[in-house]
Amino acid sequence: MIDNHRAAGSDSQAVLRRAEELDALDAILPFDRRDQLAALLTDDDVATLKHLAGEGMGENTLRALASDLGYLEGWCQLATGSPLPWPAPESLLLKFVAHHLWDPVRRSEDPAHGMPADVEAGLRLEGLLKASGPHAPGTVRRRLTSWSILTRWRGLSGAFGAPSLKSALRLAVRASGRPRQRKSKKAVTGDVLAKLLTACAGERLFDRRDHALLLTAFASGGRRRSEVATLRVEDLVDEEPVRADPNDQNSPPLPCLSIRLGRTKTTTSDDDAHVLLIGRPVTALKQWLADAGIKDGPVFRRIDQWGNVDRRALTPQSVNLILKSRCRQAGLDPALFSAHGLRSGYLTEAANRGIPLPEAMQQSLHKSVTQAASYYNNAERKNGRAARLIV
Numbered sequence: 001m002i003d004n005h006r007a008a009g010s011d012s013q014a015v016l017r018r019a020e021e022l023d024a025l026d027a028i029l030p031f032d033r034r035d036q037l038a039a040l041l042t043d044d045d046v047a048t049l050k051h052l053a054g055e056g057m058g059e060n061t062l063r064a065l066a067s068d069l070g071y072l073e074g075w076c077q078l079a080t081g082s083p084l085p086w087p088a089p090e091s092l093l094l095k096f097v098a099h100h101l102w103d104p105v106r107r108s109e110d111p112a113h114g115m116p117a118d119v120e121a122g123l124r125l126e127g128l129l130k131a132s133g134p135h136a137p138g139t140v141r142r143r144l145t146s147w148s149i150l151t152r153w154r155g156l157s158g159a160f161g162a163p164s165l166k167s168a169l170r171l172a173v174r175a176s177g178r179p180r181q182r183k184s185k186k187a188v189t190g191d192v193l194a195k196l197l198t199a200c201a202g203e204r205l206f207d208r209r210d211h212a213l214l215l216t217a218f219a220s221g222g223r224r225r226s227e228v229a230t231l232r233v234e235d236l237v238d239e240e241p242v243r244a245d246p247n248d249q250n251s252p253p254l255p256c257l258s259i260r261l262g263r264t265k266t267t268t269s270d271d272d273a274h275v276l277l278i279g280r281p282v283t284a285l286k287q288w289l290a291d292a293g294i295k296d297g298p299v300f301r302r303i304d305q306w307g308n309v310d311r312r313a314l315t316p317q318s319v320n321l322i323l324k325s326r327c328r329q330a331g332l333d334p335a336l337f338s339a340h341g342l343r344s345g346y347l348t349e350a351a352n353r354g355i356p357l358p359e360a361m362q363q364s365l366h367k368s369v370t371q372a373a374s375y376y377n378n379a380e381r382k383n384g385r386a387a388r389l390i391v
Contacts (some may be wrong), residue, residue, distance in 0.1 A: 036127070040070045042083050048153060060226050068146035071128050075099070078122040087151050090159035093144070094168055100135040101172035137173045186336045187375075188323075188345035189352070193218055199329040205292060205303055210322055212281075212288035213300050214342070217319075219281040220259055221363035222346030225319040225339035227261060231299045233289065235260040242278060255282040261365070275363055347372055351379035 041049075049069075052062055076084045079095065102114030111117070114134070123129035148160040159165060188196070193214065200211035216231075217223045237260065241253035261273040277285065289299065298313030314322075316339075323342070324334035343364065350360035357369070357376055366372040 037066060037070045040073045040077075040126075041066075042073070044086075044154075045069055045073065048150060052153060059230065063226075064142075065146050065150060068143045069150060072096075072143060072147060074123060074126055074128045075119070078119045079116070086154055087156040087158040088147065090162050090164060093147075093159055093162075093165050096144070097140065097165070097168045097172050100140050101137065101169070102134050104133060137169075141169070185338075186341060187348045188218065188337060188341040190345075190349045192332065192337075192341075192345065195330040195332065196323070196326045199326045205307055205309065208284075208288045208291050209300060209303065210326060212284040213319070213322065214326070215281040215284045216259075216277065217339075217342045218346055219277055220275045221360075221365060222343030223261075223275075224343060225316040228300060228319050228339075229314045229316045231259070233294060233296050233299055236285075236299070239276070244279075254279040255286075257282045257285070273365055275365065344375060347375035348379055351376040352383070 049062065049066055052065070057065075073084055075096070076082065076092070079099065080092070085092070099115040099119065107113045120129060144160060144165075148158060151158040151160070186192070196214055197211060200207045200214065213228060217225075217228045237258040239256040239258050242256045243249065243251045244254050245251040255278070257277040259275050259277060261275065285299075289295075292301070292309045294301070294309070297311060300314045300319075302310040302312055302314060302318070304310065320339040323337060323339050327334040327337050346364055347360055347366075351357075357373060361369070361372050364372065
């Protein structure tokens with residue numbers, strides 16, 4: 001009995017120590033999951049994350065790696081009774097695919113197909129699993145990629161390139177029958193944005209903040225919600241005013257602001273990405289900062305129920321909730337929109353207005369021409385003659 005008490009006390013101390021070490025990474029790790037991660041991750045996991053932070057890995061990438069690692073540790077413990085082995089054997093990788101990508105029809109006939117019931121129940125109990133069917137293939141691939149990255153950073157090689165794993169992924173994706181879901185079912189194009197801004201027309205600080213947030217996120221190229229949430233005053237640089245019409249020297253001057261984004265999801269460690277804001281978005285952003293009395297630190301912050309502006313930045317999830325709330329106020333279905341709709345909406349609107357793709361990509365910072373062009377292709381189809389042979 002004494003040994004059991006000592007073991008329990010030792011485990012509690014280890015969790016507390018890991019929590020304190022994770023607190024040192026509080027600018028990177030998801031705040032609302034820090035205690036949960038401390039219980040899931042091993043000492044070696046935390047050491048790896050601290051090493052990656054010291055190496056200068058991007059905050060968003062490190063945050064995603066930490067979240068995926070927590071899920072993998074939780075799943076492995078439930079599925080095998082042990083922490084993640086490093087490197088993972090090929091059989092464990094195949095088991096991960098089988099547990100997350102399965103055939104719903106076959107599952108109805110054979111309850112043993114897919115993720116075992118006890119593993120699923122354990123993941124739900126820990127709040128790690130919310131999906132009711134097979135996982136999205138993109139989620140499975142991302143977690144396998146995170147697993148591979150963490151394996152390499154430990155100086156090890158895994159079986160992530162094994163033909164059996166590639167084949168299992170291909171067959172499982174086909175069997176799962178799950179159509180690819182857009183991150184936002186509908187794009188926040190110019191007409192939708194106008195309705196959202198009308199919903200922010202009040203004089204409260206909430207209204208000023210949300211008005212500036214939506215305009216800034218859209219006009220800066222459709223910034224990701226994580227980039228909006230982590231934007232700081234120190235990243236804003238006033239530029240010389242520019243003409244409304246660059247070809248007309250008599251056109252009125254417009255305020256111009258440069259936003260330094262540093263490293264983003266698609267830039268390398270040597271890049272110092274920046275985009276420009278011109279005109280109305282600049283005015284709205286500066287008005288919000290003045291009204292909120294913000295001179296440094298996070299640009300977009302929490303506001304409590306009494307109207308007090310917090311020093312803490314909004315979370316990426318808060319950015320998403322703000323957009324959905326304003327959709328509801330504007331009479332739009334919030335289920336059809338998410339923060340990513342600002343990104344897809346920017347490119348769709350650029351295509352609708354005839355802005356060349358390379359010019360739009362300079363502002364959106366898309367690196368994949370194929371991905372960015374998909375929005376242009378959709379717009380050209382709707383505006384073209386091919387679909388109008390019989391109307």
